[in-house]
Amino acid sequence: MTASDTLHIVCPHCHTTNRVRRDQLGAAPDCGSCHKALFTGQSVALDAASFERHLGRSQVPLLVDFWAPWCGPCRQMAPGFEQAAAQLEPGMRLAKVDTEAVPALAGRYGIRSIPTLILFKDGREVARQAGAMGAADIVRWARSAG
Template identity: 70%
Template sequence: MSLHLVCPACQAVNRVPDERLRDAPDCGRCHRPLFSGQPVALNRSEFERQLEKSDIPLLVDFWASWCGPCRMMAPAFEQAAAQLEPHFRLAKVNTEEQQELAARYAIRSIPTLAIFRNGREIARQAGAMGTVDIVRWARSAAA
């Protein structure tokens, strides 16, 4: 079986066989890695593309630059990306820059983590968490 994965660099949709997922696949269009072990910053259109076209769960950190707990959690979220990829796409959405997304998903407190699969939200957790808790929560919620 193949999965559709959206390239975080050029937004091209790539078809990757399940068995090649762990082989560090590159984008067929721009030839950059589909996974870098780092969360990707998304604007509205990039968020929509990841949400609608990718077959793996999208784990989003809704955050703001002025938020102390958000800044505290950032390194843990980066470490979680290294552990959860390639079975998840980890992304960051700055709620100050992407107010429409924050309003659409009723983000009332930050940081808020949300997992999306097949175009819809399947889990949400508000508040800062450590790496171990992020990984455990994401795997449990997406199971």
């Protein structure tokens, strides 16, 4: 097994980095540390530390919904974002960052309106979309951008 046969995947539960064979991604791999599923078909809520870990260590694209609890369009989009997570995993990790709880991340990425989706690949921003979208539009946008 070579390095190109494996990917680093950060656990959505304990945030430990795991090495997973590419051909095993679709086979429901578990975390070597907490033994929970690495892919659950649901988004993961990230704080500043876990965001850095997923951004810097995971080798699958990271789609982040920057949102706030008081934002009507954010709450309206939330079910569609979860449906998109079920469709896009394991090829992509979907995460949510509460801009009220982690304002430094919102500032770092220049979030001016919410919800804003940012797609990161290899630790770098590759696409951004502001405004609420339904599940089908999120999936289509993420696949075309990623």
